[in-house]
Amino acid sequence: MKFIKVISFLYLLIASTQTFAQDSTASLLSILEKEMEQSKDVTIYTTATFKTTRLINGHSVENVGKGVLDVKVSHRFGNVSEGLYELFGLDKASMRAGFDYGITKNIMIGVGRSTFQKTYDGFIKVKILQQSRGKKNMPITLSYVPTLAIKTIHYEDPKVDNHFSSRLSYSHQLIIGRKFSDKTSLQLMPVFIHQNLVTLARESNDIFAIGIGGRQKLSKRISFNAEYYYVLPATKLNGTSNSLSIGFDIETGGHVFQLHFTNSQGMNERTFIADTKGKWDKGDIYFGFNISRVFTVGKKH
Amino acid sequence: MYSVSSGTITFRSDAPLELVKASSNQLKGIFDAGKKQFAFSLNVNTFKGFNSPLQQEHFNENYLESNKYPRASFEGKIIEDVDLKKNGYYNIRAKGNLTVHGVSQERIIKCELTIKNNIVSVKSNFTVLLADHNITIPKVVHEKLASEIKVEVKADLIDK
Numbered sequence: 001m002k003f004i005k006v007i008s009f010l011y012l013l014i015a016s017t018q019t020f021a022q023d024s025t026a027s028l029l030s031i032l033e034k035e036m037e038q039s040k041d042v043t044i045y046t047t048a049t050f051k052t053t054r055l056i057n058g059h060s061v062e063n064v065g066k067g068v069l070d071v072k073v074s075h076r077f078g079n080v081s082e083g084l085y086e087l088f089g090l091d092k093a094s095m096r097a098g099f100d101y102g103i104t105k106n107i108m109i110g111v112g113r114s115t116f117q118k119t120y121d122g123f124i125k126v127k128i129l130q131q132s133r134g135k136k137n138m139p140i141t142l143s144y145v146p147t148l149a150i151k152t153i154h155y156e157d158p159k160v161d162n163h164f165s166s167r168l169s170y171s172h173q174l175i176i177g178r179k180f181s182d183k184t185s186l187q188l189m190p191v192f193i194h195q196n197l198v199t200l201a202r203e204s205n206d207i208f209a210i211g212i213g214g215r216q217k218l219s220k221r222i223s224f225n226a227e228y229y230y231v232l233p234a235t236k237l238n239g240t241s242n243s244l245s246i247g248f249d250i251e252t253g254g255h256v257f258q259l260h261f262t263n264s265q266g267m268n269e270r271t272f273i274a275d276t277k278g279k280w281d282k283g284d285i286y287f288g289f290n291i292s293r294v295f296t297v298g299k300k301h
Numbered sequence: 302m303y304s305v306s307s308g309t310i311t312f313r314s315d316a317p318l319e320l321v322k323a324s325s326n327q328l329k330g331i332f333d334a335g336k337k338q339f340a341f342s343l344n345v346n347t348f349k350g351f352n353s354p355l356q357q358e359h360f361n362e363n364y365l366e367s368n369k370y371p372r373a374s375f376e377g378k379i380i381e382d383v384d385l386k387k388n389g390y391y392n393i394r395a396k397g398n399l400t401v402h403g404v405s406q407e408r409i410i411k412c413e414l415t416i417k418n419n420i421v422s423v424k425s426n427f428t429v430l431l432a433d434h435n436i437t438i439p440k441v442v443h444e445k446l447a448s449e450i451k452v453e454v455k456a457d458l459i460d461k
Contacts, residue, residue: 028331028333028338028339028340028376029340029342029374029376031331031340032329032330032331032340032341032342033342033372033374035329036329036342036344036372042327042344042347044344044346047358047361047362048358048361048362064354065353065354065355066354068353068354068355102354182366182368182369220362220363221363221439252439252441253359253441253442253445254353254355294353294355296352296353296354296355
């Protein structure tokens with residue numbers, strides 16, 4: 001009896017040392033990685049919240065990298081409901097060509113010209129906060145985008161006293177974005193627009209709107225995007241509606257192709273947020289695309 | 302128990318149209334001299350030196366998926382016996398599991414060890430086949446990315 005007890009005790013001892021030994025071999029890496037996880041000496045910044053600096057019409061929280069030139073060509077076609085005769089709007093195109101450039105990691109500038117009202121526009125985008133975890137924990141990315149647009153189309157009535165200032169409009173936009181997962185990102189965009197001249201005396205020169213947008217990745221290189229700007233009814237211009245756009249981003253190396261349907265034809269903040277004439281429920285839907293091609297001008301990263 | 306005081310990993314993709322090279326100095330590791338066991342690990346998103354910021358983004362987003370698989374690691378055992386208390390130079394083989402992109406491969410990797418005043422310096426060159434670790438390259442970038450990546454590791458380990 002005593003013999004069996006000793007044997008079983010020995011067996012237990014051996015078994016326990018064996019499991020202990022196994023634990024210690026398996027745990028060397030887990031010890032190390034646990035240490036790495038707990039070490040708070042590095043900040044991991046969230047990147048690629050969106051594929052490019054525009055969500056559809058509006059800005060996303062993304063900046064181009066430092067020393068990167070992004071050439072953007074965008075088209076919005078005519079009304080899809082015009083049917084086959086106009087090839088679903090493809091016969092009529094409105095265009096914007098622009099250049100964006102990253103001065104630093106967090107500051108980019110851009111200029112562009114749209115055929116719509118022969119408008120030149122320029123902007124600065126400053127990333128104030130960047131989503132991160134680790135040493136510095138930040139749940140959101142916050143960007144500020146002021147823009148200026150100059151209409152250069154001939155004055156409607158050249159005989160009256162026209163002022164250059166009447167051609168100008170401004171916008172100030174905050175973008176609060178968060179990448180919730182590899183696939184899902186959302187952003188909120190409160191925006192204030194001021195235009196020096198409005199068509200009707202009772203219209204407001206100041207327009208307040210709040211935008212919401214997001215993306216859902218469908219595969220590594222394709223994402224579905226949506227964007228909506230709600231204009232405060234008290235500040236809304238006569239005969240305009242809120243801008244709603246849905247689209248896809250398709251990325252191939254240095255290019256991003258954005259294909260979308262939208263009720264806006266303008267491609268700068270004032271025109272698509274404050275001056276969207278199309279209505280989705282009336283079938284005023286325009287097909288459009290943005291093509292982005294980046295060139296690295298600066299040094300290595 | 303030894304641990305990495307400074308460690309660098311550099312990789313190189315030599316393709317017909319483009320050379321991509323990046324490195325990280327964030328290599329961590331521990332080595333149990335008594336059991337001859339080691340573990341090395343690296344946060345994949347610490348690689349720097351790409352040709353463009355976009356390339357770095359694609360490296361993390363599309364190829365290594367560093368959010369999903371944050372670390373690359375190598376753990377295992379040293380085959381040869383080495384007296385770490387004695388200064389000297391050794392050619393050794395490390396056998397273990399190399400995990401990249403969440404896929405483990407059993408590998409035997411040759412290393413050069415230089416021991417000087419209790420500092421163990423490790424140097425190793427090896428290759429990683431992207432296909433071995435389930436990293437797929439789209440056709441359009443076949444000429445820009447090598448299927449075989451050259452890796453160089455340099456690390457100093459000190460006794461804790």
